[in-house]
Amino acid sequence: MNPRVFYATCAALVGFVLMYTLPIYARLPRTFYDPVARRWFFAANATPIPMGYVGQIIWGIAGALVAGGLAMMLASRKKDAPSDRAFALGSAWTLTAIVIILGYFTWNNWP
Amino acid sequence: MLFLESLARPILIGHAIAAAVLVGATTHHLLWCRHYLFGRYGQIKAERRFATICAIAFVATFIAGNLLYPTYKVRVRAEYFDNPAAISDEVKLRVQQHATIGVAPTPAPPLVASLSPVARLFDIKEHWVAIGCAASVALWILSRKLHPKDDARVLPLYVGLSAVQCGTAWFGAVVGLVTASFRSVGGPV
Numbered sequence: 140m141n142p143r144v145f146y147a148t149c150a151a152l153v154g155f156v157l158m159y160t161l162p163i164y165a166r167l168p169r170t171f172y173d174p175v176a177r178r179w180f181f182a183a184n185a186t187p188i189p190m191g192y193v194g195q196i197i198w199g200i201a202g203a204l205v206a207g208g209l210a211m212m213l214a215s216r217k218k219d220a221p222s223d224r225a226f227a228l229g230s231a232w233t234l235t236a237i238v239i240i241l242g243y244f245t246w247n248n249w250p
Numbered sequence: 251m252l253f254l255e256s257l258a259r260p261i262l263i264g265h266a267i268a269a270a271v272l273v274g275a276t277t278h279h280l281l282w283c284r285h286y287l288f289g290r291y292g293q294i295k296a297e298r299r300f301a302t303i304c305a306i307a308f309v310a311t312f313i314a315g316n317l318l319y320p321t322y323k324v325r326v327r328a329e330y331f332d333n334p335a336a337i338s339d340e341v342k343l344r345v346q347q348h349a350t351i352g353v354a355p356t357p358a359p360p361l362v363a364s365l366s367p368v369a370r371l372f373d374i375k376e377h378w379v380a381i382g383c384a385a386s387v388a389l390w391i392l393s394r395k396l397h398p399k400d401d402a403r404v405l406p407l408y409v410g411l412s413a414v415q416c417g418t419a420w421f422g423a424v425v426g427l428v429t430a431s432f433r434s435v436g437g438p439v
Binding site: 141142144145148149151152155156159172174175177187188190192193195196199203223226227229230231233234237240241244245248249250 | 252253316319320321323324328332366367368370371373374376377378380381384385388391392395396401403404406407410411414418
């Protein structure tokens with residue numbers, strides 16, 4: 140049993156959902172693909188046709204890698220076995236982050 | 251010609267097949283996980299296999315959907331859903347065709363709105379499946395490296411991720427079918 144995997148998985152998922160949402164919420168620049176002009180560009184906003192979805196996924200993957208890597212590194216320094224409370228908090232934070240972000244996108248795009 | 255537009259139909263069929271596998275596998279996985287809540291770990295080998303199938307099917311469905319996305323965005327969304335004139339013309343043509351083939355004419359609606367709400371529902375689906383795909387990969391890692399059988403404290407996260415994986419797969423499949431129905435069996439309005 141390796142608790143580092145637990146911490147890294149929780150952190151990577153929280154990192155993914157938060158960083159996936161951040162460019163939309165904070166209007167940060169991301170990669171867009173314009174399917175009509177067939178070109179890629181980096182911007183915070185674009186007209187309706189260019190797709191910012193790929194850029195958003197890249198932000199999410201970067202967030203997952205950074206958060207998961209940091210959690211793995213910090214957990215490897217910890218000598219004690221993780222407590223029951225740590226497992227409960229990790230699970231709760233991860234699942235809550237997912238539910239909140241699903242709700243955020245549903246609310247923002249509701250027909 | 252848009253990116254992969256000439257291959258859009260075969261990719262769509264592959265996307266649909268992968269999605270069907272995904273919905274079946276994630277439902278199976280969630281149903282098998284319920285035994286863990288009662289401390290029964292008899293089906294662990296099969297459950298782990300399903301976690302792998304779910305992750306592969308989710309990633310494959312997601313990649314196929316992303317390859318189709320440029321075609322959807324221009325040919326379906328911009329040229330149809332967000333274009334009330336195109337929808338209005340299609341309604342008129344269908345009413346004419348009802349008369350030609352002799353079926354009882356359905357009265358044309360007084361006002362043809364755009365189908366932008368359908369496109370927005372599709373946007374919600376995109377975000378749900380992106381997060382579901384991440385949850386599916388995380389669940390697969392847990393199934394291999396830190397299974398609830400080895401440490402029961404992982405169980406809430408494990409079953410929760412299985413539920414997220416299953417819920418997002420079902421939502422994606424249903425919204426995908428609803429979206430596709432608007433130019434086929436459902437008609438434009």
